[in-house]
Amino acid sequence: MSATVTWDEFTEGIWRQNPVFVMVLGLCPMLAVTVSAVNAMTMGLATMFVLVCSSALVSLMRKMVPKEVRIATYIVIIATFVTVVDYLIQAVSLELYEALGAFIQLIVVNCIILGRAEAHASKNPPLPAMINALGMSIGFFIGLFALGSVREILGAGTLFGVSLFGSGFQPWVIMVLPPGGFFVLGGWLLFFSWMGRRKQRKQTEKLAGVSGHA
């Protein structure tokens, strides 16, 4: 059995099918834990671990699991890895664990993970499944970091806890509140759709130019 891994399988989650900016999935942790860049990155890493491991296991067991109980099986697999991450973060940094609160446990219901298990891992061999899961989780990580850094810079004047503007900085309280999360996410979505549209326009212009010369 030779597993063919394409480059596209990896980059799909980072750009073309980015879980945050294109599919708009996993918004609950996205809005809730991104008040600072460190929180956002921890969440991203935790999700990455769960996503890659559960994709691998789901993919290994894809021929054993009857179709009727597959969702329940996936949830059990995901929950196992979430428990591992939960204890791991608790052991490494209790402070961080308390900041993230229930959202670590809630990775179980993150639809990116179940979506990957259902749409990709259950149909592909372990290696491509893991590569794809890694790409997806990098995409999610980038999304979390983009939100977390902007919210931390405006909401507290710091990045990774390092003060950027000196002691006289006026924090924008709204950025730490839930509406700030929505505003920043909306801003990023706007930015990416504008980029995508500009790219498309350039491509059509290029095509028109080529046909004009010919």
Place this chain on the structure above:
Amino acid sequence: MTQPLIEIRSAPHLKAAKSVETIMRHVVYSLLPICAFYIFQYGISALASILVVTIACLLTERALISTGTQAGRLSDFSAVITGLLLALTLPPGFPLWMGAVAGVVAIALGKALFGGIGFNVFNPALVGRAFVQAAFPTAIATYTPSFLAGRFTEFIPSSLALPLMIPAGAAEWLKAKQFDALAGATPLAKWKFDGVVVNADELLTSLSGHMAVGPAPALILLCGAYLAARRFMDWRIPVAILGSAALTAWLLFAIDPGRYPNPFFMLFSGGLILGAVYMATDMATSPVTPKGMWVYGALIGLLTVVIRYYSGLPEGVMYAILIGNAASPLIERITQPTPFGRGVSLGRTRKRASYPLNPGYISREEAGAVTPKKRFLPRKPKK
């Protein structure tokens, strides 16, 4: 002997064309005296605040209109109104950079996102103010007394805060001017936190004391009356808001005069008059049906009093109007007027319409005829 000339025209019989631009221009004219008195009250800080906020609004409008996705033009004065109103709702010593943020948010988030003038759901100026209220809660609650000596030569220190930096506190500056820090409290904050009800003369003119009142309420009413008389604004909305707020406040005052202030204080303190006359009457965000205007106004007046009395905030006009804005499409739906001739008259049978020119004519409705519904034939599938 000349024959009298009879001009025969078909409807509509409008006497003058009222374009969006005309209406907006007159609203700006009516705002100018209010701004002038506000500047007279607070000096150059107020002037700078009005200029910076309005320019921020205009620049944002210009940038967003040039993308070609917006209704409206820069020259339709709507952004000027947003800027002036927003500046009037902010404290005079509000840091200028925060004022600019408020202006940008007001136009970008409050108006452009919905598609430009006429499409916005919420009043843009209030969206801007709500944003800065959530972002900078201390700065927006810091008022300074009016009619300070030297207000035309010296800025309120918090105005000139550097961008992104915390504004200087007003307490020491006021101490140097022989005021205690509490002199900057607004009448509403004074009532809410200290239980002091201010006299009527101070509220109306603020000429006697150094009370930190906002723009002059009597002047706003006067300018609003001009707009209503010229039919640039519907009088029903402000009347409904002030009436319902006064009625609610009076009822509560009658129940427990020790706990609740008198209705006059409720009406003329804070931003209620400005909100009722200029904010709630925004044409895009208020109902168009006459009955709906009464419902909308009554809702806003009631909510204002409820928020002022029973919430942690001293002032509730902004949120009341925003909630009213959100409710206005629904209010419009349930208050649609019945078209002429369709009304169900209560208790008596409707007289048959008479047609003097054709006495034998019976209208379709009276004959009980039912207009056939339009039917669309199912499209035949392609073979």
